[in-house]
Amino acid sequence: MFEKLTLAERDYWFIRSGRNSGEFFKHFKNSGLIAIGHADDFGLNFADSLILEDADKRLVLSTALVQMSNETKTPSEIGSTKRQLERFLNHIKTDDIILTVNSDNQVLAGKVTSSVYFGTTAILPHYIQGETPKPCHYNLRVNVEWGKVKDRKFLPYVVDKTFRSPLTVSQLDKPEQLQALKHWLFPVYFTDNEACCTLKISTNQGIQNRDLSKLSLALDELELLAEYLSEKETFDLSNYQKFAKDNRDIYQYTITAQHVFMSPGHQNIQVFGSFRKQQIFALLLTYIFSATPLSANEPLEGSEVLSEQHIELASNFVNTEYGLNSIKQKLEVIVPEEDFSPSAEDREEDQFAPSVPDNHTIL
Template structure:
């Protein structure tokens, strides 16, 4: 699993694919998002490249709506969506589109452009679909694979309640990043996500022990950060670890905070604070506990973890044994969700298949 730093100013956008998501497949199979708001307005590529000209374009569009007797609120809303699509959305931003049952996440790969060529689809029987996407204002997107919306965490689905065609989802930054990246660093803090799949009643002891395990993972990181210059034997390392854990517990200085987004099944998200080195160890220890091999955006991170991997493993095995991690994992049906954001943006899937052929459950690889 890929470990990366995600800035808190990373932008998220939702662009709806027409009424009731009727152009969802047009978006996905043709690697675009598009809106039709200004189709009847005279504009060109040169205008789209000049922010001042874009403001004039949006102003004229708004006035056209008012002349057609739209309310000021409605005209302002639609004009704002156009402005966001052209001037506020940027290459590298995350974009989401959805219909009633499906959702896809992608990365914006182009500035806004005008294209009046209609987009169609090829049906499973090789015939051409009668439904044409005519929206002329577009951006190119590298899409990941489709996921079913009913498998999303509730907090994610709640972020899509706005009725606009184009809107920012930045207020749900934490929830979206937990869903997309699973384990990541932001402003030096570590964020980790796990999934509880148990459909029966959850035993309180398992939840309590899992919380202790997460605390002990932070203690592993604290042990290494505080003693980087020491070369302990395995026995000495475990003694220092136990002492560090006891001190953190006694002083109540653990930084772990959790957000439980479940009854059952559901999600449990955790965050630890501190210097970046500590956060890197927390994430790697968490992944290794689930036998997931970490990979790194930064080569220095890889070198650092390789230098401390044996020590992490020694302490981690102690934690797993003391807290019966195998039993906890089984009792909660614990897993780490698949990562939806990876270090490389995957090529868009240009093949055109039946709608449900693209859908995969929770463990899919995406952008």
């Protein structure tokens, strides 16, 4: 379980879904890919679904430069197009994250699952008999495992403002962008030295400061409890109460939190310490706030982290002590469900790309 929550090293990209404010958003979502049209009219004679090798990529770039020069493009236009082609051809890789948006203020995030390839088959969205959707003929493509469509208003501002760039392909690489984006995409994940968790607050009502204070105190208690349990195999209430009484006011808490678009919005949480402490904190948090909590019984290097029974007892103590049932109801607070794992996927390199449309294109 937990090795699947270790954040992979990857890059994050924003790619436009065609012109006219995302006209091919549904095409890409339904077909499980993303594509750009920067090499469509160059007369390239590649077979459909050909995975592009280095020599093929160099040919695409050189052909593009010749074509643009013949079209009397300005040096700045040529340079911009060249850089975007280079990003798509040479820098986007398997397990990278792609984001795209449409004119309905919807955002889609997905994980790259193939190398870049050349496609000649038209890309179409799902449609019903009698409809005639506009086909997308963009040739340069990568396959993407898309998550759920989300409302753009919940996207962190530091990420959203990148979408105002006119570029087709942009990299999200600023530290503040990456921190917010990782929390938004992955509700629970681990880095080398911290557990990173996200709470989603869905209420549209005004939030009382008292409720936020109780929530903050409960999160502090979860860290203290995780520290205690990191040295124990079981939860003993009386022993913990003594430990808490002796340490609650002097313990060096590491937990930090950021509020993003409060009411509704997210609270991003980081906890530092031993990996076992991080695991237990995540277990406790998801047990209390998630519809699908992490399992305490998943083996990690041959042993369980902590028995489900003791996670339940410890969580129930915090729940009762801080009145979390009432706070959860008032704030409508949960640990969101993830669309895909933060870890890298174990898969063989694709030898071919699927032909699009497939049997599900026409309904």
